[in-house]
Amino acid sequence: MDVNLILNDHFVLVQRKSQMSLHQLPKKEGKQWTIKVGRDLVDLSTALGKPYGTFKLSRSEENKSKAFSLVPSNDVVEMKEKLKDLNSGENNKEIWDDGKSQQLKKEDIEELRGQGLTGSEIVTQLVENSKTFQIKTEFSQEKYLNKKEEKYSEWVEILKPNIRHLAKYFYSQDPMQILNLRPDTLAMIMSLANIKSNGKFAVFDGGCQGLVTAAILDRIQGLGTVWNLCLKGISQKRVIQAMNFNPKQLKPLKNANLLKIKESLKKEESGDGDEVPAAKMIKLDEDAPPPLEFESLDGLVVVCRRPNAIAKELVKLLAPSGNFVIFCPYSEPLSETYTDFRECSLAVNLKLTEAWFRLHQVLPLRTHPEVNMSGSGGYILSGIKVVS
Numbered sequence: 001m002d003v004n005l006i007l008n009d010h011f012v013l014v015q016r017k018s019q020m021s022l023h024q025l026p027k028k029e030g031k032q033w034t035i036k037v038g039r040d041l042v043d044l045s046t047a048l049g050k051p052y053g054t055f056k057l058s059r060s061e062e063n064k065s066k067a068f069s070l071v072p073s074n075d076v077v078e079m080k081e082k083l084k085d086l087n088s089g090e091n092n093k094e095i096w097d098d099g100k101s102q103q104l105k106k107e108d109i110e111e112l113r114g115q116g117l118t119g120s121e122i123v124t125q126l127v128e129n130s131k132t133f134q135i136k137t138e139f140s141q142e143k144y145l146n147k148k149e150e151k152y153s154e155w156v157e158i159l160k161p162n163i164r165h166l167a168k169y170f171y172s173q174d175p176m177q178i179l180n181l182r183p184d185t186l187a188m189i190m191s192l193a194n195i196k197s198n199g200k201f202a203v204f205d206g207g208c209q210g211l212v213t214a215a216i217l218d219r220i221q222g223l224g225t226v227w228n229l230c231l232k233g234i235s236q237k238r239v240i241q242a243m244n245f246n247p248k249q250l251k252p253l254k255n256a257n258l259l260k261i262k263e264s265l266k267k268e269e270s271g272d273g274d275e276v277p278a279a280k281m282i283k284l285d286e287d288a289p290p291p292l293e294f295e296s297l298d299g300l301v302v303v304c305r306r307p308n309a310i311a312k313e314l315v316k317l318l319a320p321s322g323n324f325v326i327f328c329p330y331s332e333p334l335s336e337t338y339t340d341f342r343e344c345s346l347a348v349n350l351k352l353t354e355a356w357f358r359l360h361q362v363l364p365l366r367t368h369p370e371v372n373m374s375g376s377g378g379y380i381l382s383g384i385k386v387v388s
Helices: 106-114 119-128 138-152 163-173 183-192 211-220 238-242 258-270 308-317 331-343
Strands: 011-016 019-024 034-037 040-043 053-058 069-072 155-159 199-205 224-230 253-257 297-303 318-328 347-354 379-385
Touching (some): 011 163, 019 034, 040 069, 163 183, 308 318, 318 331
Parallel strands (some): 199 224, 199 297, 297 318
Antiparallel strands (some): 011 019, 011 155, 318 379, 347 379
């Protein structure tokens, strides 16, 4: 099986300019799978069996449906290249935003789309019917074309899901559905927790759609053990599914209920472990991971809104000199945890940090920080466990 081909039942990311969406392909072959990209209907099943990359939206005479087909293409032509020979003005002082500069109405544009015109052809029509386009400055013309390409571009990119793309996608959709965990903060968590192959790690994911667990599985590539902990129900795994992991990459993943683990650990402490009936004992073969017990983990990651109580319990499972990272979208709960850990001398190199992140536009004569920026990507409490 070629991992670089678009296959049935796999997740893919579809991107047009800055718009990105996550989709799962149909399980059965031959089934049409229509999705919406901006205002256009696209048959995603027409990309099956083809390599990831850039596709052109096209309509064939054989296909009678309203949806566009996807045709692989490497010859992407941007609108600004097509219209680079047009005149431009020195400044925009003669331009008034009165809504009368564009002669084409909404109905006219819909009619053009109905006639099967490509995105480039529609944008060309918009430029030709604009009274003010040729007196705008070059910079203003470029911004205008970029804005129109967002709506009408006939080029889409189908991307293979990876942690960076999925982190950006979920953060752009709704930051709080992954607890405001930015991609740069996720990278800090992976570094501070010292995630590496052949290690034994535990993750308590309290609302990140399985993003942190998927990042650890992607890092260790089938070598080691990852305990995915939850309090009730089942562990979060939306991002794990979207990563299209193969069986070897999923082998280290072990889902566990914290309440059941606590019961078994209490039995071990009280010496009642031998009283468990033989029929209920878990049989472990040579490839199975050792059972989760006190001071057995190499690393621990806790991600939730109120981490104080859960972190103090889970850190008991961490081996001496093991790294722990606790992430929370708010600073107050982590301040309490920081104080508690300091008072009981539980860790060294204990740090409470916040990452500051701002995107910059880098263009000739227009390099500057972007106006909008992320207010906060959450807070991280990290340290190394010691035995006092």
